[in-house]
Amino acid sequence: MNDALGEPQSVLVLGGTSEIALATVKAFPRARLRRVVLAARPSAHRDASVLALTQAGVSGVTGIDFDARSTDTHGAFIDGVFDAGDIDVVLLAFGVLGDQEAAEADPHLAVEVATTNYTGAVSVGLHVARRLRLQGHGSLVVFSSVAGDRARRSNYIYGSTKAGLDAFAQGLGDALYGTGAHVLVVRPGMVRTRMSAGLPEAPMTLDANVVADIVVKALRKGRETVYAPGPLRLVMAGLKTLPRPVFRKLPR
Amino acid sequence: MTPSLSVTEGEQLLTGWGRTCPSLARVQPCASVEDVQTAIRQAGPRGALVRGLGRSYGDASQSGGGTVLDLRAMSGVAYDPLSGTVTAGAGASLDEIMRSIVPQGAFVPVTPGTRMITVGGAIGADVHGKNHHVDGTFGTHVQKMTLIDGNGEIRELAPSGETAAQFWATIGGMGLTGAVVEATFDVIPLTSSLISVDTQRVSNLDDVMARMAEGDSGYRYTVAWIDSVASSGRGIITSGDHAPVDQLSDKQRIKALAFDPKALATAPAIFPSGLLNNLTIRAFNEAWFRKAPRSRVGELQSIGAFFHPLDGIQNWNRIYGPRGFLQYQFVVPDSASHVIRIALDRLREVGAPSFLTVLKRFGPANPAPLSFPQAGWTLAADVPARIEGLGATLDELDELITDVGGRLYLAKDSRQSPQMFARTYPRLAEWQLVRDELDPRGVFTSDLARRLSI
Numbered sequence: 019m020n021d022a023l024g025e026p027q028s029v030l031v032l033g034g035t036s037e038i039a040l041a042t043v044k045a046f047p048r049a050r051l052r053r054v055v056l057a058a059r060p061s062a063h064r065d066a067s068v069l070a071l072t073q074a075g076v077s078g079v080t081g082i083d084f085d086a087r088s089t090d091t092h093g094a095f096i097d098g099v100f101d102a103g104d105i106d107v108v109l110l111a112f113g114v115l116g117d118q119e120a121a122e123a124d125p126h127l128a129v130e131v132a133t134t135n136y137t138g139a140v141s142v143g144l145h146v147a148r149r150l151r152l153q154g155h156g157s158l159v160v161f162s163s164v165a166g167d168r169a170r171r172s173n174y175i176y177g178s179t180k181a182g183l184d185a186f187a188q189g190l191g192d193a194l195y196g197t198g199a200h201v202l203v204v205r206p207g208m209v210r211t212r213m214s215a216g217l218p219e220a221p222m223t224l225d226a227n228v229v230a231d232i233v234v235k236a237l238r239k240g241r242e243t244v245y246a247p248g249p250l251r252l253v254m255a256g257l258k259t260l261p262r263p264v265f266r267k268l269p270r
Numbered sequence: 271m272t273p274s275l276s277v278t279e280g281e282q283l284l285t286g287w288g289r290t291c292p293s294l295a296r297v298q299p300c301a302s303v304e305d306v307q308t309a310i311r312q313a314g315p316r317g318a319l320v321r322g323l324g325r326s327y328g329d330a331s332q333s334g335g336g337t338v339l340d341l342r343a344m345s346g347v348a349y350d351p352l353s354g355t356v357t358a359g360a361g362a363s364l365d366e367i368m369r370s371i372v373p374q375g376a377f378v379p380v381t382p383g384t385r386m387i388t389v390g391g392a393i394g395a396d397v398h399g400k401n402h403h404v405d406g407t408f409g410t411h412v413q414k415m416t417l418i419d420g421n422g423e424i425r426e427l428a429p430s431g432e433t434a435a436q437f438w439a440t441i442g443g444m445g446l447t448g449a450v451v452e453a454t455f456d457v458i459p460l461t462s463s464l465i466s467v468d469t470q471r472v473s474n475l476d477d478v479m480a481r482m483a484e485g486d487s488g489y490r491y492t493v494a495w496i497d498s499v500a501s502s503g504r505g506i507i508t509s510g511d512h513a514p515v516d517q518l519s520d521k522q523r524i525k526a527l528a529f530d531p532k533a534l535a536t537a538p539a540i541f542p543s544g545l546l547n548n549l550t551i552r553a554f555n556e557a558w559f560r561k562a563p564r565s566r567v568g569e570l571q572s573i574g575a576f577f578h579p580l581d582g583i584q585n586w587n588r589i590y591g592p593r594g595f596l597q598y599q600f601v602v603p604d605s606a607s608h609v610i611r612i613a614l615d616r617l618r619e620v621g622a623p624s625f626l627t628v629l630k631r632f633g634p635a636n637p638a639p640l641s642f643p644q645a646g647w648t649l650a651a652d653v654p655a656r657i658e659g660l661g662a663t664l665d666e667l668d669e670l671i672t673d674v675g676g677r678l679y680l681a682k683d684s685r686q687s688p689q690m691f692a693r694t695y696p697r698l699a700e701w702q703l704v705r706d707e708l709d710p711r712g713v714f715t716s717d718l719a720r721r722l723s724i
Contacts, residue, residue, distance in 0.1 A: 019291065019718075022288060025685075049687065
């Protein structure tokens with residue numbers, strides 16, 4: 019149960035090795051956390067994430083097997099996590115960027131991106147919503163992206179999955195309105211993580227811990243959508259109004 | 271059938287009086303003992319809980335996903351002048367009881383700062399009032415009660431004898447041992463409904479505390495309001511006793527036992543969160559302090575004015591805006607009275623403005639394992655939840671209070687850690703054994719119980 023200041027006791031991270039999600043866990047008051055579940059495919063990376071959070075003073079951190087693409091397993095998986103105790107915050111943070119050019123040549127690769135980022139998220143998101151609804155409280159944080167605000171030549175496959183996910187999350191939030199369960203849609207711009215390593219840095223690029231602080235503050239206030247950084251809301255509003263011939267010619 | 275994701279009929283979003291952390295529950299009105307038994311037997315996996323008038327500040331009277339029993343219809347009040355007792359349904363409010371018995375020359379044994387609580391709530395939280403140093407808690411005055419346990423069975427409980435353990439586990443048990451449906455408690459005889467009040471305006475905290483420690487025993491009721499904005503910790507001590515009828519003027523004697531308080535105003539539904547800030551609170555506190563007489567003896571006040579000034583404004587909890595507020599109330603033993611000043615200083619430093627800061631001396635604890643009061647000092651301060659850095663400040667105070675053998679009041683708590691709760695209520699395990707006997711299936715639970723692993 020969240021306390022009166024909106025701080026959680028238990029967190030489930032779907033995409034348990036996501037740098038932004040791990041930074042978000044650390045940005046909650048750590049002494050309050052009693053149970054943190056890092057859900058991801060088994061890997062040395064996941065083990066290292068459990069260790070890193072534990073060493074940062076978070077108690078009750080465990081890793082658990084989860085595959086976003088195996089949608090058949092999602093129902094039982096989410097039931098297992100919630101049967102062991104209420105979850106106050108779920109961070110839906112898995113996603114892949116994919117290789118746009120390779121995917122254009124090999125649609126199988128595009129399907130993989132779509133299955134993970136969209137299909138998998140819709141599947142597990144609905145199971146999470148069902149359980150938050152049953153417990154009568156809790157927040158689902160969906161990591162969308164500004165890439166979903168308007169499709170761009172350089173990453174429209176990834177962008178289209180985030181556009182779909184974003185629309186899904188907004189609708190889910192409206193469905194759950196007034197039930198005590200709440201959905202926060204986060205739209206980060208470029209963030210310095212493994213995903214963006216090697217790409218040219220865009221203006222307003224943030225570190226993961228800055229995004230994390232924005233997420234935690236938005237949760238305390240019960241916000242429904244938040245950009246990271248905040249002013250990106252205006253930038254994207256401007257970009258969305260650009261005529262396509264102009265938008266197409268923008269760098270990258 | 272797959273349940274809908276959206277809210278369905280009968281479900282309600284509930285919060286405590288502080289309006290923080292809402293959760294959704296199915297609210298089940300119960301008009302009879304049979305209704306209560308059925309609701310308990312049919313409770314789903316998220317359990318059952320009785321909610322009274324929702325005056326606990328935090329998450330004690332809510333249970334996300336659970337069945338919340340509303341016993342307000344079970345509100346019969348019977349006063350027996352011969353034995354000096356009242357038998358009331360658990361859903362009866364102290365307001366209703368006072369309206370019934372004050373004109374007959376009787377008063378509830380204990381009332382907190384609001385009359386808008388039920389008998390069931392008074393027992394569950396084991397409430398205290400301005401007379402704790404003389405009369406103890408509400409639970410101390412309960413002579414017997416009827417409890418529906420976790421199997422839906424009826425239990426008659428008394429403070430001594432075979433059922434004493436179950437009785438005292440229910441006093442202060444936050445509704446987690448079962449559903450109280452009826453209780454009999456003793457009353458204070460009255461010859462008038464007025465209170466004779468002495469007021470002292472005191473310029474600093476040390477002086478306030480010294481005068482309270484010295485003068486308490488001379489009065490049935492005593493409490494101090496502290497100016498939380500002033501670093502001096504200045505305050506106003508008000509002390510009183512039920513006025514004997516011969517202290518009343520001829521005109522007052524005509525209606526010596528009258529009791530008919532009315533709500534004066536209702537706070538607007540939407541209140542801008544910035545309106546209560548350091549400046550407005552400072553102005554209020556200054557005016558409140560100045561308005562009090564330096565020293566006045568024997569002023570006659572009504573029950574409402576003396577005990578329940580805030581009941582005059584309906585929904586006053588809205589003034590803290592949409593993020594809500596919390597009330598931080600702790601007790602520390604006499605040996606740690608210095609903690610009172612530290613707490614006031616810390617709250618002032620973090621910029622937590624409070625216009626309701628109340629200091630009181632407690633008498634000894636009663637036998638109930640989870641009852642809050644113990645001998646020493648208790649301080650209660652309202653603070654808005656939106657204040658930046660409040661969590662860290664309160665965590666620091668929590669640690670200090672734990673270290674000196676103090677604790678927080680569960681009816682006010684909305685943020686302590688389970689570790690602190692377990693350390694500061696050392697009889698928790700003993701209480702849990704009794705609870706497990708009363709509720710072997712673990713039907714009774716609340717958001718508070720889940721948060722604190724009770």
